[in-house]
Amino acid sequence: MKKLYTFTILSLLLGYLCIACQSQSDYIYGVKDEIYQNADENGPSRAEKERRWKEGFGYVTKVIDGDTFWIDNGSASFKVRFIGVDAPETRNSRWKEKGYYAQEAKEYVRTKTEHRWVRLEFDVQSADRYKRRLAYIYLEDGTFLNAALVAQGYAVVDTYPPNVKYVELFTELQNQARESKRGLWAKPTE
Structure with a gap:
């Protein structure tokens, strides 16, 4: 009877270890990874972000100001700075002061991009000295956001060679x- 009891206990422990190992290997080999990815209620899954990135789209997670936001491509998050335009600063920094029409510019970009997909077009340089990616931004409906910011007065032209592809348009x-x-240009004179 003691041998049967020991055998039963050992069998149960061995069975438990097999189930635990199988469950762990599911995570390692990706079976349960899809459940984890889809558990993100704040946006698309990692797999969706990676798939869309291969198509040229990034998912905007946070807007910094009228010309900078964060993108998540499924495997990394990084800042993107809009090429060819400069929106007013939303806060004072060591180099620039808070600017007129800054909150309006930020809000415009936020309503158009935050928690949405955008297509990035790169120029000659892919990053600046601050390690931000440099890009022209297109909304899913095809709107060229860099151009729209300038056209509506949310930003001014600010190009740096060699990234000058749209300087004439801007x-x-x-x-x-x-x-x-419009926008910045409507500032009352003092």
Whole structure:
């Protein structure tokens, strides 16, 4: 009877270890990974982000200001700085002061991009000295966001060679915004 009892206990322990090992290997080999990925209620799964990244789209997780936001591509998160434009700063820094129309520019970008997909187009340089990715931004409906920011007066033209692909377009849009006194150009004179 003692041998049967010992055999039963050992069998149960061995069975438990096999189940535990199988469960652990499911996580290691990705069977349960899909459950983990889909558990993120704040956005798409990691697999979806990776798939869309291969198609040229990134998922915006946080807007910093009118020309910078965070992208998650499923395997990494990084800052993206819009090429060719400069929106007013939302807070004082060592180099720049908080600017007129900064909150409006940030809010415009936030409503268009935060927790949404955007397509990134790169130019000659892919990153700046601050390690931010540099890109032209397109919304899913095809809107060229960099151009829209300048056209509506949320940002000014600010190009740095060699990333000058759309400098003529941005300059023309800025001239139109200035003439129409849109956004930044509507600032009352003091």
